[in-house]
Amino acid sequence: MTTIGIDLEQFVRDPYATGIQRVLHQLAMNWPNEMAVAEFVVPVGDRFGLLNSAQATELLAIAFTPREAEVDLRDHVNDYLLNTVTTTVPLGDLLSIYDAWLLPEVSYLPRVFERLDVFHRCMRTTMIGYDTLPQTHPANYRFVPGSAVWVSEYFRWLSTIESVVCISEYAQTSILDRLRRDRTLATTVARPGGDHLAIRAGNPPADGEPTRFVRVGTMEARKNPQEILAGFRAARAAGANAELVFVGRASSSDDAINDDIRLAIRQGLPVTWIEHAADEQVHDIINGGSAFLSIGIEGYGIPVLEAIRLGTPVLYDGIQPAGDLMAGRGAQRVVAGGVDELAQMFTQYSEPGALAGLQADLAPGAVPTWAEFARGVVAAARPL
Helix, strand or coil: CCEEEEECHHHHHCCCCCHHHHHHHHHHHCCCCCCCEEEEEEEECCEEEEECHHHHHHHHHHHHCCCCCCCCHHHHHHHHHHHHCCCEECHHHHHHHCCEEEECCCCCCHHHHHHHHHHHCCCEEEEEECCCHHHHCHHHCCCCCCCHHHHHHHHHHHHHCCEEEECCHHHHHHHHHHCCCCCCCEEEECCCCCCCCCCCCCCCCCCCCCEEEEEECCCCHHHCHHHHHHHHHHHHHCCCCEEEEEECCCCCCCHHHHHHHHHHHHCCCCEEEECCCCHHHHHHHHHCCCEEEEEEECCCCHHHHHHHHCCCCEEEEEECHHHHHCECCCEEECCCCCHHHHHHHHHHHCCCCCCHHHHHHCCHHHCCCHHHHHHHHHHHHCCC
């Protein structure tokens, strides 16, 4: 039986809840043991601890567990490892344990690349490819001084490693075209799932109630939060009976985005911004919305699938692989490339009954599954 080592150092050093960590958590939870054995490798000093898929699932779930905002997740992660890891081994022993090596995260850590280089010389090595957004949208990124060489190293590996399994066809094309990855190298696609959420009934607005539009994700420019807000402001001024809810962390690259949203709230516009919501709170907010917005550029878009599972139809525009995947099954592409078009969208879908057709088309059972995703990753990672 093939044994695959999976590098979790990036998560251990910097744990937080994003789409990438969702992918890791569900990969561990849905690992197909009949295809290959998984061992998740974590740093313990200068040695390495080995976790099975069940232990890795518990470790990765820490990022999605409700907590006080000021609590450092690294403390929880370190406590878990201290109480769970019973055996550690040196790097040399890892080489004798595994038949293949997988780097499942975006990482700019030198030790991760040094280790990847060692394994690359000895066995099949694979990375999960998310996107190349620093190349396509550099304004969204502010790297720590001195880190540029390691950012470059990450993308060098993504362009040259033996196997890359991408989260979408868009990510695949971006990696092939932007990084000029050799097209003779294995570059496959495995779509992340949405079935980690139980199916819920939707909550369309009752007569006279405002239509509640929900948007989830960090406040970065590529996700158009300012344009969404400006369009909403214009629609409200024209009489639209609507509310807007932002859920996600503040922009780390453009304070003007954050300032615009806070100003709208101070001015009394029916806008809510929740920055540090735990998983269940996010799910309740989506389920309580009338429509879910996904406007701008996503490497994939797991929240689109989550919204459909939670009974909330999706309005999307831009590069949205998950939206296109679910078009006609609860997702509707709209014209929302500018403020005027967004204002028209808010006005149109705030009309009574405007979302009824989309609500009726919801197909939560049609979202991709995590089991399918995990099998695609293993197929790409195990030796041929």
